Amino acid sequence: MRIIDAISFVNDLAIEQIKDNDLLMEHIKNLSEKQDKYQAAIANRILWKVEDEAEFISKHGKQNQMTIIKVFDEKKAIYQYIRGDYHFHLIDEKIPEIFDIIISYCQDDKKFPYEIYNRLIASNFYRVSFDKDNIHSSNPRAMATAIEQSTIVIMCFSTKYRHSYACRLEAEYAKKRQRPIIPVKIDSGYNPTGWLEEMIGEEKLIDFTKEFNIAYTQLINEINEVNERIHKN
Numbered sequence: 001m002r003i004i005d006a007i008s009f010v011n012d013l014a015i016e017q018i019k020d021n022d023l024l025m026e027h028i029k030n031l032s033e034k035q036d037k038y039q040a041a042i043a044n045r046i047l048w049k050v051e052d053e054a055e056f057i058s059k060h061g062k063q064n065q066m067t068i069i070k071v072f073d074e075k076k077a078i079y080q081y082i083r084g085d086y087h088f089h090l091i092d093e094k095i096p097e098i099f100d101i102i103i104s105y106c107q108d109d110k111k112f113p114y115e116i117y118n119r120l121i122a123s124n125f126y127r128v129s130f131d132k133d134n135i136h137s138s139n140p141r142a143m144a145t146a147i148e149q150s151t152i153v154i155m156c157f158s159t160k161y162r163h164s165y166a167c168r169l170e171a172e173y174a175k176k177r178q179r180p181i182i183p184v185k186i187d188s189g190y191n192p193t194g195w196l197e198e199m200i201g202e203e204k205l206i207d208f209t210k211e212f213n214i215a216y217t218q219l220i221n222e223i224n225e226v227n228e229r230i231h232k233n
Contacts, residue, residue: 001031001042005165008049019050041138045169048140056141057176060148099129099149101223104171105156106164107134112186112208113156119216137166144173152226153179158187162196171199180226184208184219
């Protein structure tokens with residue numbers, strides 16, 4: 001199944017060949033209904049690529065991106081005066097239906113994504129979609145819905161992110177839907193390669209593996225710049 005999963009990312013012809021194989025499709029659909037969460041997640045990704053994604057996009061059409069209204073002045077941020085060892089706690093309030101930002105990350109890389117999420121939420125300037133319950137990896141429709149409801153994608157990339165088909169599915173969907181992507185480095189020993197390098201292209205990388213507060217200031221500046229570009233369009 002992992003081989004079929006990988007093949008589904010090759011091109012449209014590969015997807016059509018999977019779709020035309022009735023026995024294979026029946027097997028994939030059966031696996032998607034099994035109790036084995038690992039196999040079901042892979043099967044759901046394949047079904048999404050082969051059958052569901054195009055229909056989902058057609059229903060949403062060319063949806064205009066939401067614009068972030070507020071501009072956050074990093075120099076006036078209250079948290080700058082909080083001691084460095086302070087840790088914000090995740091807010092468990094109900095997440096709004098429309099988000100300014102979605103954080104895309106691999107579930108095995110929680111440290112930096114959680115810190116970024118906490119800091120953004122603590123600022124009270126942004127609505128943030130954050131898949132802390134790992135729903136997106138097994139439910140591509142939930143992942144796509146979250147992206148449709150977001151303006152900007154913060155991509156926390158790493159070696160594990162590069163090798164995760166769930167992360168690749170999310171990143172490619174964001175690209176298809178023309179969401180601005182802000183690449184964030186959270187793995188000091190990794191530089192983008194393969195599909196990830198192609199997707200990031202010439203985008204400015206923000207490195208969170210060195211000094212967090214400096215990187216976070218750069219992130220806020222980039223969010224504001226992206227917001228201004230969206231607003232002008």
